[in-house]
Amino acid sequence: MTDKIAAIILAAGKGTRMKSDLHKVLHPIAGRPMLLHLVASVGELSPQRTITVVGAGREQVEAAVAPHGVEIAHQAEQLGTGHAVRMAEDALAGFNGDVLILYGDVPLVSPETMTRMLDRLHADDAPAAVVLGFRPTDPGAYGRIIADRDGWIEKMVEYKDATVAERAETLCNSGLMAARANDLFALLGRVTNDNAAGEYYLPDIVMLAAADGRPSAVIETDAHEVAGVNSRAELARLERDWQDKRRDTAMADGVTLIAPETVWFSYDTQLGRDVTVEPNVVFGPGVTIADKVVIHAFSHLEGATVASGASVGPYARLRPGAVLEEDARIGNFVEMKKAVLGKGAKASHLTYLGDASVGAGANIGAGTITCNYDGFLKYQTVIGEGAFIGSNSALVAPVTIGDGALVAAGSVVTRDVEADALALARGEQKALPGWAKRFRAKMAERKGKK
Structure with missing residues (x-):
């Protein structure tokens, strides 16, 4: 692993399913906003730069990360993950180290897993990029990774664009990736939005690099570590899982x-x-x-x-x-x-x-x-x-x-x-003999006349 690391954290989504005035990535798990869980984990790698890409609700996110030395890049239009990462390109001008791409609503990725991604990037076989994969119980609508036994990626495809056979694959794309800065932005510049959603997909850089004769690799982690949060129910489930592990x-x-x-x-x-x-x-x-x-x-x-x-x-x-x-x-x-x-x-x-x-x-x-x-x-x-x-x-x-x-x-x-x-600071106690008895008789007489 190189000692020149930058992290790009994507946090531009609107998070409408949370139905909240609080930005999605600022909802807490174990008393800390999701985004700050991720910032703390990245911080253990001593990155030279950490950049959060913001969009809707940017003021809330900026205020939350400002005390932690995190820089801001703005994505005015939501045009896909590839477009979001490109918003950090100007901020990283001249940086020639490794880039980790993370997601503010995927908060529990450990420093150890980030380190594994960077180590794989710098292995002797020098993959163009490293993608973090996982195998959920229900693969659902996750993008799929088609890879050989050695972890070399043959194809990455979004669920919307996948064939029936590709959807049967259980290895899913978490969206997290590591790449060298020079490779990352050069490849992103070639990504198009010719797909079912009309968006610029970050995973497309893997296939572009493969076409250049530079394959990428996948490493795996457990589904819990890359669980994302899009609703309050998912937030509650992640809180429960976090608490179980902590106990x-x-x-x-x-x-x-x-x-x-x-x-x-x-x-x-x-x-x-x-x-x-x-x-x-x-x-x-x-x-x-x-x-x-x-x-x-x-x-x-x-x-x-x-x-x-x-x-x-x-x-x-x-x-x-x-x-x-x-x-x-x-x-x-x-x-x-x-x-x-x-x-x-x-x-x-x-x-x-x-x-x-x-x-x-x-x-x-x-x-x-x-x-x-x-x-x-x-x-x-x-x-x-x-x-x-x-x-x-x-x-x-x-x-x-x-x-x-x-x-x-x-x-x-x-x-x-x-x-x-x-x-001793209290009033003097007095006792008036017979007073209570006379009081009760008087009040009973008064009550009887009503």
């Missing part, structure tokens, strides 16, 4: 999934060894879980970091910026956002910790909330090591509770509490 990987790496089919991972979820994940847990993007953590049922985590020995849930929610240090615990119906729960600290139930820092060994009683927002700005709550916050307390930020301090249950704390002090 298997997690368990192979030493994670216990009690009910694997109910656990949903994000593209970047990181799990340590001897982690236990109970049923119905969802990992959003940006979650890192260390060794020996237990995630109890019905918990939702996103943008969170959980250290070894910690316990989460059940029914817990960790939002971005949540950090649990070693052996910390949050229990049922606890929510954390931009908050740190120190080593061995715990908030066992019915608590909200937002914009907060909780010291090691502190205990947060049920019903406690950090009042971090005044309708305009967010403020910080600091709870010291070994502090005890009584049930149903409201800590009105900005406020600091010192080490070892105790906040009495039901308190509304608006001022700092020094270390080892007791803070």
